[in-house]
Amino acid sequence: MTEHLLDELAWRGLISQTTGDDELRAALDEGPITLYCGFDPTAPSLHIGNLVQILTVRRFQLAGHKPLMLVGGATGLIGDPKMAGERTLNPVEVVHQWVERIRGQIEPFMSFEGENAARMVNNYEWTKDMSAIELLRDVGKYFRLGTMIAKDTVARRLHSDEGISYTEFSYQVMQGMDFLELYRRYGCTLQTGGSDQWGNLTSGTELTRKAEGVSVHALSTPLITKADGTKFGKTESGTVWLDPAMTSPYAFYQFWLNQADADVISYLKVFTFLPREEIEALEVKVAEEPFRREAQRTLAWEATTLVHGEAAAQGAVDASQALFGRGELGTLDESTLSGCAQELGGADVPAGTTIVDALVAAGIVDSRSAARRAVQEGGAYVNNERADDPELVLSTDHALAGGWVVVRRGKKSVGIVRPVA
Structure with a gap:
């Protein structure tokens, strides 16, 4: 017997709240439903927090339901209120460019064929010609001020020094209107989103109930956290983006591997x-043989393949092995090495730099004397070749693709530099 979708989502830790578990289960059992999830173009790329929502909707599609993937050309011009501080409003033309970029990031995850084909939608389509009077009369009349100011983010901002603008306060009206419009156009009866969006999700369910007299549903996923309480989705270099130009496939792979x-x-x-049986088998291996890090390698491969494709994932694996002396650095292309530099904090150094100065510039050692000792003790490497001479000068003969040179101390301390004239 096939596991119910809600039971699978619960096992995967993907249900925080619903507007009613029994009602949603019954709706899913009655036949395919249409659901939507929204993404605002407030940056030029989505990040791995957004990936939670994309993959959740994909699970619904694989179970036979019909997804609407909304990129908010209108709501992106307003901005969902943050817990602290007013958003900077981006120029209209920039937001429209970001809409297309984000649409291109979402589309590869969805199937646009068959009876439950996905559809991309943009709320700018039904808001661009709406007058302020129409918004207030046809939509605003259904919202109650007491409910609006009780939303967590709004309440916190109202009691803060900076307060909240009417623009950001009205965001929940805009998002609520999306649900109503998608119900009217496509029969959409479920919205999914992160638990921090719960107030906006229920704005849509309430508006649709009041305006159309029907009950629709919302499901939120928990915010992903680390076991130690630190923030997920951040590295020392910043947010982990889906755009390979902003977070390279190598850095993306390393994030999961670590x-x-x-x-x-x-x-x-x-x-x-991955199915439950495979994940549970990996869980046993984590408990019994954690030093093998098989679960981490599986996670890094699967996540990188999902987002960047198998070739990029293999490139990240090859780069990871080559950097630490277990592969051929000469086979790595410029984009891969630039990604390594992004992750390792690659540094430009003057032409004529010695191995000693390169080790310092790469952050592998704290001082020239420490670097000199590493060379003299036989523990320094240039492109995986042992460097025996502290006066060795990095030259064009050492340059890999893009002009990069890999320097290493011992087996684990690796860096990358680029001599420039």
């Missing part, structure tokens, strides 16, 4: 489509 034993199984459930 996850702690305490987190890796929960992330496998959320960020891969």
Whole structure:
């Protein structure tokens, strides 16, 4: 017997709240439903937090339901209120460019064929010609001020020094209107989103109930966290983006590879489509043979393949092995090495730099004397070749693709520099 979708989502840790578990289960059992999830273009790329929502909707599609993937050309011009501080409003033309970029990031995850084909929608389509009077009379009349100011983010901002503008306060009206419009156009009866969006999700269910007299549903997923309480989705270099120009496939792969034993199984459930049996087998291996890090390698491969494709994932694996002396650096292309530099904090150094100065510039050692000792003790490498001479000058003969040179101390301390004239 096939597991019910809601039971699978619960096992994967993907249900925080619903407007009614029994009602939603019954609706799903009655036949395919149409659902939607919205993404605002407030940056030029989505990040791995957004990936939770994309993959959740994909699970609904795989179960036979019909997804609407909304990129908010209108709501992106307003901005969902943050817990602290007013958003900077981006120029209209920039937001429209970001709409197309984000649409292109979402589309590869969905199927646009068959009876439950996905559809991309943009709320700018039904808001661009709406007058302020129409918004107030036809939509605003259904919203109650007491309910609006009770929303968590709004309430916090109202009691803060900076307050909240009417623009951001009205965001929940705009998002609520999306649900109503998608119900009218496509029969949409479910919205999904992160738990921090719960107030906006219920704005849509309430508006649709009041305006159309029907009950529709909302489901939120928990915010992904680390077991130690630190923020998920951030590295020392910043947010982990889906755009390979902003977070390289190598850096993306390394992010997943570096996850702690305490987190890796929960992330496998959320960020891969591996079946329960395979994930549970990996959970046993984490407990019995954690040093092998098989679960982390599986997570890194699956997540990188999902987002960037198998070739990019293999490139990240090859780069990871080559950097630490277990592969051929000469086979890595410029984009891969630039990604390595992004992750490792690659540094430009003057032409004529010695191995000693390169080790310092790469952050591998703290001082020239420490670098000199590493060379003299036989523990320094240039492009995986042992460097025996502290006066060795990095030259064009050492340059890999893009002019990069890999320097290493011992087996684990690796860096990358680029001599420039």
